[in-house]
Amino acid sequence: xxRLRFHPCGNYRESYGEELRIFETDFGRTAMLCGxxxxxxxxxxxxxxxxxxxxxxxxxxxxxxxxxxxxIGFTGQISLGHGAFIGVxxxxxxxxxxxxxxxxxxxxPMAGVLTAAVGMIFGVPSVRLKGLYLAIATLAxxxxxxxxxxxxxxxxxxxxxxxxxxxxLFGLSISGDRAFFFLIFTLVVLMTxxxxxxxxxxxxxxFMAIRDNDRAAEGMGIPIFPYKLLxxxxxxxxxxxxxxxxxxxxxxxxxxxxxLDLSIExxxxxxxxxxxSITGSIFGAVFISGLNEILRSLSDILTNLPxxxxxxxxxxxxxxxVFGLAIVLFILFEPKGLAEVWRVIRSSFRxxxxxx
Amino acid sequence: MEFFLQLLISGISIxxxxxxxxxxxxxxxxxxxxLNFAHxxxxxxxxxxxxxxxxxxxxxxxxxxxxxxAGSFALGFVIERVFLRPLIGESLIFVIMLTVxxxxxxxxxxxxxxxxNLYMFPEFLPSWLSLQWAGITIPPVYILSTAVGLVFLVLxxxxxxxxxxxxxxxxxxxxxxxxxSLGVNVRRVFALSWAIAALVAAMSGxxxxxxxxxxxxxxxSIGLKVFPVVILGGLESIGGAILGGLIIGxxxxxxxxxxxxxxxxxxxxxxxxxxxxxxxxxxxGLVEIERV
Numbered sequence: 091x092x093r094l095r096f097h098p099c100g101n102y103r104e105s106y107g108e109e110l111r112i113f114e115t116d117f118g119r120t121a122m123l124c125g126x127x128x129x130x131x132x133x134x135x136x137x138x139x140x141x142x143x144x145x146x147x148x149x150x151x152x153x154x155x156x157x158x159x160x161x162i163g164f165t166g167q168i169s170l171g172h173g174a175f176i177g178v179x180x181x182x183x184x185x186x187x188x189x190x191x192x193x194x195x196x197x198x199p200m201a202g203v204l205t206a207a208v209g210m211i212f213g214v215p216s217v218r219l220k221g222l223y224l225a226i227a228t229l230a231x232x233x234x235x236x237x238x239x240x241x242x243x244x245x246x247x248x249x250x251x252x253x254x255x256x257x258x259l260f261g262l263s264i265s266g267d268r269a270f271f272f273l274i275f276t277l278v279v280l281m282t283x284x285x286x287x288x289x290x291x292x293x294x295x296x297f298m299a300i301r302d303n304d305r306a307a308e309g310m311g312i313p314i315f316p317y318k319l320l321x322x323x324x325x326x327x328x329x330x331x332x333x334x335x336x337x338x339x340x341x342x343x344x345x346x347x348x349x350l351d352l353s354i355e356x357x358x359x360x361x362x363x364x365x366x367s368i369t370g371s372i373f374g375a376v377f378i379s380g381l382n383e384i385l386r387s388l389s390d391i392l393t394n395l396p397x398x399x400x401x402x403x404x405x406x407x408x409x410x411x412v413f414g415l416a417i418v419l420f421i422l423f424e425p426k427g428l429a430e431v432w433r434v435i436r437s438s439f440r441x442x443x444x445x446x
Numbered sequence: 447m448e449f450f451l452q453l454l455i456s457g458i459s460i461x462x463x464x465x466x467x468x469x470x471x472x473x474x475x476x477x478x479x480x481l482n483f484a485h486x487x488x489x490x491x492x493x494x495x496x497x498x499x500x501x502x503x504x505x506x507x508x509x510x511x512x513x514x515x516a517g518s519f520a521l522g523f524v525i526e527r528v529f530l531r532p533l534i535g536e537s538l539i540f541v542i543m544l545t546v547x548x549x550x551x552x553x554x555x556x557x558x559x560x561x562x563n564l565y566m567f568p569e570f571l572p573s574w575l576s577l578q579w580a581g582i583t584i585p586p587v588y589i590l591s592t593a594v595g596l597v598f599l600v601l602x603x604x605x606x607x608x609x610x611x612x613x614x615x616x617x618x619x620x621x622x623x624x625x626x627s628l629g630v631n632v633r634r635v636f637a638l639s640w641a642i643a644a645l646v647a648a649m650s651g652x653x654x655x656x657x658x659x660x661x662x663x664x665x666x667s668i669g670l671k672v673f674p675v676v677i678l679g680g681l682e683s684i685g686g687a688i689l690g691g692l693i694i695g696x697x698x699x700x701x702x703x704x705x706x707x708x709x710x711x712x713x714x715x716x717x718x719x720x721x722x723x724x725x726x727x728x729x730x731g732l733v734e735i736e737r738v
């Protein structure tokens with residue numbers, strides 16, 4: 091048996107492979123495996139149904155946030171249309187499942203591929219536009235997709251929405267939060283693993299080069315436009331998977347949730363979690379979902395408070411206020427997000443007691 | 447024909463208001479390159495401030511209007527000082543998201559206090575302002591909005607051409623390092639442009655409120671309508687903002703009248719995508735040439 095690896099007290103890497111390694115120490119790998127074991131073997135059996143529901147939604151959100159972070163955090167293309175892409179995935183899966191009667195294990199990936207195609211179409215403006223012009227173009231994309239979802243009644247049933255049959259996987263019916271937990275979190279682990287490895291490949295490196303300096307990247311011979319399109323495609327693929335899972339989980343969809351607010355919520359997750367960090371996307375998803383739930387129950391309490399009832403105020407709106415406040419505070423005080431906080435905490439443990 | 451004229455007139459007057467809202471937006475962008483997603487909320491804040499003063503505090507209209515403008519001016523100043531100044535030099539996504547966060551905060555506060563209901567200002571416009579012309583009636587608010595639009599356009603034209611602050615602002619927009627080295631107080635210019643933008647936004651909010659009634663969601667969505675307007679006119683051009691506003695306003699009125707009301711809201715964004723693909727710098731914007 092080889093020796094266990096610990097953190098070296100300096101940069102002693104000798105090969106490119108060592109540089110690219112995901113787990114620097116054996117301890118990290120063990121911790122990750124233990125964490126996954128706890129996630130799959132303990133969490134679904136100990137949580138209450140409500141908690142499990144929140145955890146499931148958080149998992150779905152994490153997939154979407156990962157996708158957006160690939161686009162914004164790693165490729166540097168700002169997209170304000172992520173919510174609409176999630177809607178495309180959700181409707182794609184719903185239509186495939188109802189009109190075409192496709193089983194779940196085909197319709198979810200197909201919804202992802204479909205969304206990737208739509209995302210690449212809306213990524214085409216990136217050939218000429220960048221920065222804020224691109225942000226505005228994706229904003230237009232958001233409104234156009236939203237309009238199509240509402241108005242194309244032949245396909246999407248308009249505001250009436252679509253109700254799905256009970257999903258099943260290889261003959262086993264998937265119903266209830268616990269069954270979905272395994273489906274969702276298998277996908278979460280798979281997609282995280284894919285995203286983590288994406289940035290060890292040629293394409294992922296090209297994405298980061300484009301983010302850091304697109305002109306320099308082009309000068310180094312990276313074909314910018316195909317890679318930008320690929321980034322849009324991959325990001326939308328993640329959005330599509332998240333949307334499809336959402337559809338199957340809630341069993342019925344309407345166009346309302348997939349509005350600009352959802353897109354903004356996802357950008358908030360990516361920023362609060364940490365731009366350009368895989369773990370950060372998951373932190374962001376957990377933070378925002380948790381905040382949403384806490385604020386929802388808080389506003390319920392406030393609404394029923396007798397002191398406030400006479401005043402004709404709307405405590406539900408405070409949710410939006412706190413949400414905006416969280417974004418603003420993170421940008422002003424911790425622009426690198428929770429991933430940076432996590433790194434600081436970890437390194438202060440690692441370096442203890444000589445933290446200089 | 448009458449229907450056409452009616453649409454033309456409402457399109458022009460709404461267009462003027464879009465143009466006014468866009469004017470503030472362009473001002474912020476020109477001086478500090480900040481894309482302000484909270485502009486619609488500034489519009490709504492202006493309208494609600496006026497509503498509070500007129501309906502609840504019973505301040506006479508002629509006093510309430512300047513008070514609203516002064517309040518918004520101060521608000522714009524504070525926003526720049528507290529939120530935007532620490533971000534000078536940060537990357538675009540943070541600046542955009544900061545204004546998005548501000549928008550959510552303002553919207554949350556307004557919804558908390560006023561809810562999503564539709565409010566109306568008390569009637570105060572004299573009826574002699576309305577015009578009878580070629581068989582159609584032009585309501586007084588349309589006259590008012592066009593007049594306000596024109597007056598402020600002229601005022602801003604004069605301000606930028608002759609006043610020293612206006613010239614400072616133009617110089618910062620033109621070349622920031624050069625303006626700095628010539629002793630222009632760039633920070634004050636940033637603050638001033640936010641203050642003026644908030645003031646203009648409040649004004650268009652008040653007039654829009656008179657036309658359509660005041661509702662947080664409706665007024666805040668004006669902030670998103672501004673994007674097609676400014677992209678069409680060119681992000682750096684004040685005249686372009688007004689012209690873009692007129693074009694988008696007319697386009698909306700005609701698609702709403704002849705095609706379908708639901709298409710009305712999405713057509714400006716279709717135009718937006720088209721312009722971005724064909725001529726991203728808009729009608730009067732600066733052409734940025736970039737070579738590798």
